[in-house]
Amino acid sequence: MSKCPFSGAMSTPLTASNGAPVANDNQSRTAGARGPVTFDNHYLFEKLAHFNRERIPERVVHARGSAAYGTFTLTKSLSEFTIADFLQQEGQQTNIFLRFSTVGGGQDSSDYARDPRGFAVKFYTQQGNWDMVGNNTPVFFLRDGIKFPDFIHSQKKNPRTNLPDPQAVYEFWANNPQSLHQSTILMSDRGIPLSYRHVNGYSSHTLSFWNKAGERYWVKWHFKTNQGIKTLTNEQAAKMPAFGAQQDLIESIDNGDFPSWTVKVQLMSEEEAKTYAINPFDLTKVWPHSDFPLMEIGQLELNKNVDNYFAETEQAAFAPSNLVPGIGASPDRMLQARLLAYQDAQRYRVGANYNQVPVNAPRCPVHNYQRDGAFAGINPALAGAGANFYPNNRANQGEPAEVVAAAEPPMPLEQDAWLDIYDTRDEDNFSQAGALFRLMSEDQKNQLANNIADGLSQASEDVQQAMYAKYEQADKEYAERVKQAVADRTR
Numbered sequence: 001m002s003k004c005p006f007s008g009a010m011s012t013p014l015t016a017s018n019g020a021p022v023a024n025d026n027q028s029r030t031a032g033a034r035g036p037v038t039f040d041n042h043y044l045f046e047k048l049a050h051f052n053r054e055r056i057p058e059r060v061v062h063a064r065g066s067a068a069y070g071t072f073t074l075t076k077s078l079s080e081f082t083i084a085d086f087l088q089q090e091g092q093q094t095n096i097f098l099r100f101s102t103v104g105g106g107q108d109s110s111d112y113a114r115d116p117r118g119f120a121v122k123f124y125t126q127q128g129n130w131d132m133v134g135n136n137t138p139v140f141f142l143r144d145g146i147k148f149p150d151f152i153h154s155q156k157k158n159p160r161t162n163l164p165d166p167q168a169v170y171e172f173w174a175n176n177p178q179s180l181h182q183s184t185i186l187m188s189d190r191g192i193p194l195s196y197r198h199v200n201g202y203s204s205h206t207l208s209f210w211n212k213a214g215e216r217y218w219v220k221w222h223f224k225t226n227q228g229i230k231t232l233t234n235e236q237a238a239k240m241p242a243f244g245a246q247q248d249l250i251e252s253i254d255n256g257d258f259p260s261w262t263v264k265v266q267l268m269s270e271e272e273a274k275t276y277a278i279n280p281f282d283l284t285k286v287w288p289h290s291d292f293p294l295m296e297i298g299q300l301e302l303n304k305n306v307d308n309y310f311a312e313t314e315q316a317a318f319a320p321s322n323l324v325p326g327i328g329a330s331p332d333r334m335l336q337a338r339l340l341a342y343q344d345a346q347r348y349r350v351g352a353n354y355n356q357v358p359v360n361a362p363r364c365p366v367h368n369y370q371r372d373g374a375f376a377g378i379n380p381a382l383a384g385a386g387a388n389f390y391p392n393n394r395a396n397q398g399e400p401a402e403v404v405a406a407a408e409p410p411m412p413l414e415q416d417a418w419l420d421i422y423d424t425r426d427e428d429n430f431s432q433a434g435a436l437f438r439l440m441s442e443d444q445k446n447q448l449a450n451n452i453a454d455g456l457s458q459a460s461e462d463v464q465q466a467m468y469a470k471y472e473q474a475d476k477e478y479a480e481r482v483k484q485a486v487a488d489r490t491r
Ligand code: NDP
Pocket: 138, 185, 188, 189, 190, 200, 229, 286, 287, 288, 289, 290, 431, 432, 433, 435, 436, 439
């Protein structure tokens, strides 16, 4: 602290990035009172050059988001199913960071797009970070990651006009009937949440647990909002301030009105999975509650806003590959694509050492033989004088060694599995979309048909016909209602 020469108040000295005190931050050095800026203005140049580098690439999807810190409290021990250290003792608390997002829009797009909402939770466990990178929907548009770039291209903006493109949206869905279940949810009343506090979260994917005995269970995670589901119609959403959901989250936490979710899981044994009628690893399908009831296991609460949006929310790097002992992936082929995609994106977006940035850094010690790269040394344990190769003879000097107990039990494959390309496009794409339609109220069915017709009425005749055929396979009444709503708009 030093005394301000003008006000006399104590203040923190202003410095350049090298730490040297700055005498004047308001005027550049010039050759005379009316003369030009000279080349020795290194502080001015540093300031402008750093400003030029303030942006990093926005996320290729889920670019607009809001996040907060909180806690997960375990209310039911899962030690029977998993060795995951944060799921052992009832009452155990784990710090978390949760980022909500929309999917298709850019970083400053509206919070009220008809779009899935991302629901990504980083659990800072004592055995490393576990990231549950889910959405507010229990399923997804695709069952194979090879279609993800095509899908996103079709739903984002038109490459020529940079405008929304309903033709491309429905042309993709017409050619990919596996999208019907998720697009039914998206076009339903739940397609535009009132705020982030009023959404459920789902792992959507089937993940796994394994226990001390090496037994594996397949798991789906559900985070049910304690604020209740609340949604907006298109008309209501159009009147909302663009960043209202972000403001709502920040204000509710600042005011001590902490949003919370009841955490539940569905469990399936390996034996059950072998014979269950639905492919348990197909991301376009749910496990019906009547077959696999939800088991309540905890509460998740958000109770602290970020101090700096860029440092924390923007640099946050969630990845489905951030797994911990006792929690694993599954044969879901979408999940496997994601195990690669996120860290790759983050190396490009944030840099090779993105996991050393404070919001991403594990809250337990990290020791490995990865070295160097931009900003190496944020974590001194990865930049010391010790060995930078393994195996070595230095375990007794504290150098890291493998933890054999963390090994995942072997995963059985289908018997006599052949490496080939298997066409899954004709797997049942319609039953669960139909089941969802049938559980909707009259008002929800109306909203669904009208929300679809808003876009579909702008698509070509062949795409409209193809979509009617898909709705009909889900439920005849579903198709009739959509046809009628499209006709009402094109009359
Ligand atoms: P259930 O009757 O046991 O459950 C129906 C579920 O549908 C409830 O979780 C309800 O959520 C949810 N729901 C209601 N309206 C919508 C909507 N517009 N969009 C998304 N979800 C909605 O039935 P099943 O388990 O047999 O599933 C039937 C259908 O329900 C599925 O095909 C699927 O579309 C949908 N669903 C199923 C889920 C599951 O994990 N089984 C999860 C979410 C949806 P809430 O309790 O919040 O009202």
